[in-house]
Amino acid sequence: MSAIPPSPAGAGTVDAVVVGSGPNGLAAAVTLARAGLRVQVLEAQDSVGGGSRTLDLGLAPGITHDLCSAVHPMALASPFFRAFDLPGRGVELAVPEASYAQPLDDEPAAIAWHDLDRTADGLGVDGPMWRRTLGTLAEHSELVVDLALGDKRSVPPALLRSLDGLPVAALFGAMVGTQGSPAWDLPLRTERARALLTGVAAHAIGPLPSLAPAATGVLLGSLAHAGGWPIPVGGSQALVDAMVTDLEAHGGQVITGHRVRTWRDVPPARAVLLDTTAGAAADILANRLPAGLERRLRRFRHGNAAAKVDFVLSDPVPWRDADVGRAGTQHLGGTREQMARAEADVTAGRMPARPLTLVSDPSVADPSRIHDGLRPLWAYAHVPAGDPTDPTEAVTAQIERFAPGFRDLIVASRGVSAADMSKHNPSLVGGDIAMGRVTMWDMVARPTARWDPYRLGGTGWYLCSAATPPGPGVHSMSGWHAARRVLSREFGIQQAPHLGIAG
Template identity: 75%
Template sequence: MSAHPSPALDAVVVGSGPNGLAAAVTLARAGLRIQVLESQDTIGGGARTLDLGLADGIVHDLCSAVHPLALASPFFEAFDLGARGVDLIAPEASYAQPLDDEPAAIAWHDADRTAEGLGADGPTWRATLGTLARHQDLVAELALGDKRSIPRALLTTPHTLAIAPLFGALVGLQGSPAWDLPLRTERARALLGGVAAHAIGRIPSLGLAATSALLGTIAHGAGWPIPVGGSQSIIDALTADLRAHGGEIVTGHRVRTWRDVPPARAVLLDTTAGAAADILANRLPRSLESALRGFGHGDAAAKVDFVLSGPVPWRDAEVGRAGTQHLGGTRAQMAAAEAEVAAGRLPDHPVTLVSDPSVADPSRRGGELRPLWSYAHVPAGDPSDPTELVTRQIERFAPEFRDVIVSSRGISAADMAHHNPALVGGDITMGGVTMASMIARPTPRWDPYRLGATSWYLCSAATPPGPGVHGMNGWHAARRVLRHEFGLRGTPDLSPGS
């Protein structure tokens, strides 16, 4: 885009979220001169951990807190977070689904233990999710690819002929009106359905069913780990590697148009599709600019951070052993609440996700105090403070919850973008999660990362494989930049010793 004859930088990355940093690290490892521009004063986008001033010594994860994809992502496997001092601890129970009139359903890290607690559905759970979990790497490769190339595992892994159809069948059933099959009990159906709450949208749907099948598989594979010290530890590891390889990060630098970006041979945008269109306004083919602006936002999350004087007093004590709780009741109740959100109405009992990170990481406690992370599904752009709404939903399953609240801070869906511009209207998935949008994301073009015939690329969750702290969007985009802009084929070694 620049006429500069010899730019001082090889590439600029706009945005320091996990995808932006994954792209920057990959490019820096290839020997390129990299600069990352971040509009906020702190680095990390949706994976930051900050002191919100709610209690001395207590820090909170701003967006993501639990990281099912951190140990399953091929990018993070190559980067090797563990060797870089990032301690990811998976609780003994990955997630729990409390119910109103019967004992909670618990997804233990151990698939057999989970199956034993599901009665008549135990054998089916073991045969589906238990089997998929034993081949987690294959499932992750199938799910986290660029949706444009054939995953290598399909050609090289003997188990593919059995695992890929099993995964597809589970998604197909759970995403259709036949979603009551093959599970027969309400507890098992709710347990699997609640995992879809990590995306936001109508259920049943194929997009949310794919989310449920992937995360449900990982729950019994690597588990759903919580980073010791908070999500920022993942960002700090990426940042340290980038700087060790000559990369530079500039904070407080807002990019509104292409003129705000220094001359470089390539630019990667870890932004929404709409922001990319704004930055390159009138410099893209009209059809592409229109398509980027037309890639709609999904429904929203509204967040509440609590400080508690002790653990959440769940009615069913087993619920507190999980790192994540899905609060929505039965699958029918969750479907009704999500339908209300999709219709633009605020449900009385919204689907709500909760996590007490100190269950896995006691260092997050300050004496008797501990943080509690939560968010509720609400209509896009909803301006209301969610604190009371979320408090009531937690009380539904922990009646004495108010007694342990020390302080709280609610952020409406409308205000979520204030601390992360990518969360427009509270859309934490950077675009609706449907099967079509996950493939044609943000457009159905063969290369969804490159912005027309320019040297500008999109590397955010608005591209395949979609949302999640896995770095794969940035990795896919960076490898295209290396090939198209610098003539470099192959993937740089990301291991700590290289």
């Protein structure tokens, strides 16, 4: 092994380089720049933001589309973004009246309203259970977020700040244990409540029931009644632009169109942070990492996939149940049993007859996205990794299932297969939007089971992407965790910088 020695102080034109401009990479860059370091971000694409870009795809004049992420409960709840103060920077997070909806074939849809009591009242005999579980967790959402978005190596701070910490953590664990096991039906008696919780758990794109999807469902389900599931006004790009503006205000620089294939493509710096997949990190540092670490990075397993469809519509989606259209997100999969079967097919490498599909019309919360009477519709389906099939027809049929007449409103569409998702973002290998399998073990041991999952040996290089804890989601916490380690280990800066407006 030939390690890359860190450049001596003052060498080169920058102190730290970040490779990749997704939310994690930008969070790392902002943190380092605010600590007084000279920071440069290198981005292979011609636009900044990774999976949080909002672009005009040429489908209709004036209509923009979110390329990957569209709805952002984690951005509202994330400790990084709370400290960064998005509202103070002019980023408006519009919260829909209902967070998510689960339409069903043979009975009224189940709706997770932002208002907890309204949700519970609509769930009949399961309402009291919903209040006791997700309602309690929503009341203590800061602790729940700390449990979910920590580095998986330290005690969550909120756990120590309140006498309620241990009981709430125990409730969270009990919910995950129950919903992640074959006993998942026991606490809930109606199909509407079961399907409502399963639809949000399925964001993890994994077998149902299992522990990691259950944790996803409990976390996002509780946030639905805390801050809600907001949609950034103007699109996800608003989050990215706020971070870039702050980075540049503190002397940082973003260079687009600069692809990093090997370590030689990076200017001399004392620290380099990679907002990339684990495999890409191994390729960039080929033969310059400890041999065991390089092997483990290359063996890090990718998960199941999403295939994306962008629509332009002439009118709102004509949901059979009108309340479904008041939610910012719809989970289209039918009953709990139907969703579990579809996810099992995906895990087995088979295309489901009715793939679980997520849909969002951003104009529900942000009317500015409507232009000349036309509106964008965001959708993706869960499919096997690397599947080459254009998902447009499967997604259209799944929406039509719950919204008869939908086809008649389509003005334009663009389907992107799972195999092609990496064309606009190399980190989405085979359509894996989570940058790795979503299992409980892989959430802790991503990309490896080392005590410091961010540091790439003794090279001065670090991994700061969703391939490290806490994993997928637009929360920027992987970048923040990695940057604070870089400040401490590489620069001797023990105090994390202030991220707010006055900083």
